[in-house]
Amino acid sequence: MDRLSLEQKQFLYHQGFIVLKKAVSEHLVDRALARIKSAKKGENLSTEKSMTDLVNASSITSVLNEVMGPFDPPQAAQIGILKKRPPGNHYNNLGYKDKDMPYYGAELHMDGNITIAQPQEIQQGTSEDIYNRYIRSGPKGDLGRTAEVMGHNYTPLFQDPEMTLGLGSFTAFVFVCLNDQSQPGCGQTSLLPRAHHLTEKFFKWQYAQNGHIGPEGPDWPRLNTNSENRSGMNYLPEQILGAFIDEDSLATPDGRRWPKPVQILMEPGDACIATYHIPHSGSRNENGTESRKNIIFRIRNKRRQPAKVLTGISDHPDRGWLGEWLKYEHGNDPWQRSKQAMCNMWNEWEGMRDIVAAATKK
Ligand SMILES: [Fe+2]
Numbered sequence: 001m002d003r004l005s006l007e008q009k010q011f012l013y014h015q016g017f018i019v020l021k022k023a024v025s026e027h028l029v030d031r032a033l034a035r036i037k038s039a040k041k042g043e044n045l046s047t048e049k050s051m052t053d054l055v056n057a058s059s060i061t062s063v064l065n066e067v068m069g070p071f072d073p074p075q076a077a078q079i080g081i082l083k084k085r086p087p088g089n090h091y092n093n094l095g096y097k098d099k100d101m102p103y104y105g106a107e108l109h110m111d112g113n114i115t116i117a118q119p120q121e122i123q124q125g126t127s128e129d130i131y132n133r134y135i136r137s138g139p140k141g142d143l144g145r146t147a148e149v150m151g152h153n154y155t156p157l158f159q160d161p162e163m164t165l166g167l168g169s170f171t172a173f174v175f176v177c178l179n180d181q182s183q184p185g186c187g188q189t190s191l192l193p194r195a196h197h198l199t200e201k202f203f204k205w206q207y208a209q210n211g212h213i214g215p216e217g218p219d220w221p222r223l224n225t226n227s228e229n230r231s232g233m234n235y236l237p238e239q240i241l242g243a244f245i246d247e248d249s250l251a252t253p254d255g256r257r258w259p260k261p262v263q264i265l266m267e268p269g270d271a272c273i274a275t276y277h278i279p280h281s282g283s284r285n286e287n288g289t290e291s292r293k294n295i296i297f298r299i300r301n302k303r304r305q306p307a308k309v310l311t312g313i314s315d316h317p318d319r320g321w322l323g324e325w326l327k328y329e330h331g332n333d334p335w336q337r338s339k340q341a342m343c344n345m346w347n348e349w350e351g352m353r354d355i356v357a358a359a360t361k362k
Contacts, residue, residue, distance in 0.1 A: 002062040009067065009355045013346075016196035017264070017274035024058040024176055024269045033178055033268075036081070036293065044079075046313065051077040054176045054295050055312070060271055065170045067251045067273075067351040068172055071304040074312025080175075080294040082187035082285045095224055095232020104283035104285030106261050108197060111276060111298070111315040112159075112168030113215060114138075114151035123230040130231050131223055148323065155316050156323045159215075160335040166214025166222075167359050168316025169338045170300035171348040173274040177266035178293035188294025189272065190261035196277035196345065204343045214341050228254065236279055264344030277345050301348035304337055309330030 004018065012018040017059060028050075035050040047052055055061055064071060087099035093115055098105050116138045123130045135149050135157060136142040143149050143242045148156035159165040175189050209218040216222050220237040244259030251257045264272050274280065276298075285292045299314045308326065310317050318334040320326060328334050341348055346356045 001052070002059055002360060003066040003351075004353075007035060009128065009352060010359075012067070012275075013274070013352060015108045015193040016278040017191055017272055018194065019264060019266060019267070020265075020271045020273065022269045023060050024273040026052050028053055028058055028179055029269045032244050033293070034294065036079075036178075038128075040220055046076045046079060047149065051079065051295055054310070055174055055272075055297055055299075058271075060174055060176075060273075061353060064172065064174070064299060066274065067349060068299070068301055069350040071171075071299045072098065072302060073312045074297050074299070076311045076313040078296040078298075078313055080189075080282065080292070080296045082292040084187075084285045084288045086286065086292065087284065089350075091120055091229040091232075093118055093233050094235065095227025095229045096252045097228060098284070100252050101229070102252070102258055103190065103260055104185055104284060106258075106281040106283050107235060108190070108192055108241075108259065108261055108279040108281045109233075110167055110214075110279060111170075111173075112155060113166070113233070113235060114149070114155045114232065115153040116151050119229060119231050121229070123225070123227060127223070127225045130225050134223060134231055150323045153315075153325070154321060156319055159316060159318055159338070162324075162335075163216070164212045165335050165339060166212075166220075167243060167342070168314070168319060169342050170276050170298045170310075170315065171304075172273070172276060173278075173280070174297040174299060175203070175264065175266075175272040175274070176295045176297075177270045177272075178268055178295065179263075179290055180268065181266050181292060181295065183287060183296075184263045184265070185283075185287035186283075188265065188283055189265035189294055190263050190271075190281045190283045190294075191274060192244060192259055192261050192279040195240060195259075195279050196275045198243055199277045199279065200343065202240060202347045203339075207343055211339075213342060224255075227252070228252070252314070268339060269358050275345060275349075277342075281300065285352050301350070304341055304348065305332075305334065 147158040224232040249257040
């Protein structure tokens with residue numbers, strides 16, 4: 001299978017993701033698994049050919065070329081291994097105890113967002129005090145509020161020097177499944193189907209207010225100082241969370257309800273392609289008989305920045321991996337291009353044009 005069917009494209013449009021059964025051959029899956037098995041403790045497999053081949057030597061490349069467009073073959077992958085574990089007593093990135101977070105501890109977020117390690121004590125002081133303490137506790141230390149601040153996930157606080165873009169961006173996720181994840185609670189990637197339409201709409205609305213997009217833009221404060229430790233990340237704006245909450249939604253002990261994500265059930269060799277715009281999360285591997293193994297790629301349509309070669313792992317490719325400032329030719333404003341792409345997601349899905357046109361026809 002080298003391309004999506006019409007029905008698959010329609011599903012991708014409406015739901016924001018599509019699972020491709022057996023997109024990767026058994027041979028490639030076995031090779032990647034063998035490499036994981038032979039890894040020394042702490043060895044980084046990110047740039048191993050057995051990992052990047054899951055896209056570069058499988059049907060995923062032709063599928064993506066057709067539905068999305070041209071992209072650089074990945075040189076690196078995120079090795080998403082989640083060991084089996086019980087619910088934890090620590091504060092998660094949302095500022096709640098892991099064990100208190102419903103839906104297997106899902107922390108639904110947009111990609112490209114800074115994450116600094118959460119304080120494990122309840123924070124004191126004003127919201128401003130807590131914010132200042134938070135951004136000064138990153139890996140680069142106290143830099144004040146600037147676009148130089150980086151997270152422990154290597155993502156910058158802001159993409160641009162003017163601090164008007166709070167999220168990195170790309171076009172598509174690829175999650176390649178290497179172990180049996182057909183039963184819920186095994187650490188599955190979790191998604192919020194259909195929310196990609198809302199994130200795009202929200203970005204557009206933010207941009208129309210004052211040209212700022214992402215956290216610290218309109219109606220999206222960076223931190224939730226009402227969380228249990230008072231320093232949780234607002235990984236999603238209230239407007240989007242609220243749209244997916246009803247009386248059946250489970251709550252944390254403070255009474256706050258959370259959207260229920262869908263766990264993507266896959267088997268070895270299956271792959272999920274999702275839009276950058278979809279809120280997503282890993283989840284706790286409570287029930288698995290082994291570690292959860294997903295190899296994750298972040299792909300961007302080459303036309304956004306034709307002169308830049310992307311590695312396929314970064315969620316902030318307008319900057320270097322460590323936040324380095326890249327050179328752009330005169331007249332090429334990378335922040336403006338990314339804002340436009342974030343506000344018009346389907347422009348970077350070239351094989352989706354007929355489907356988008358038909359779905360949005362009045
Ligand atoms: Fe993510």
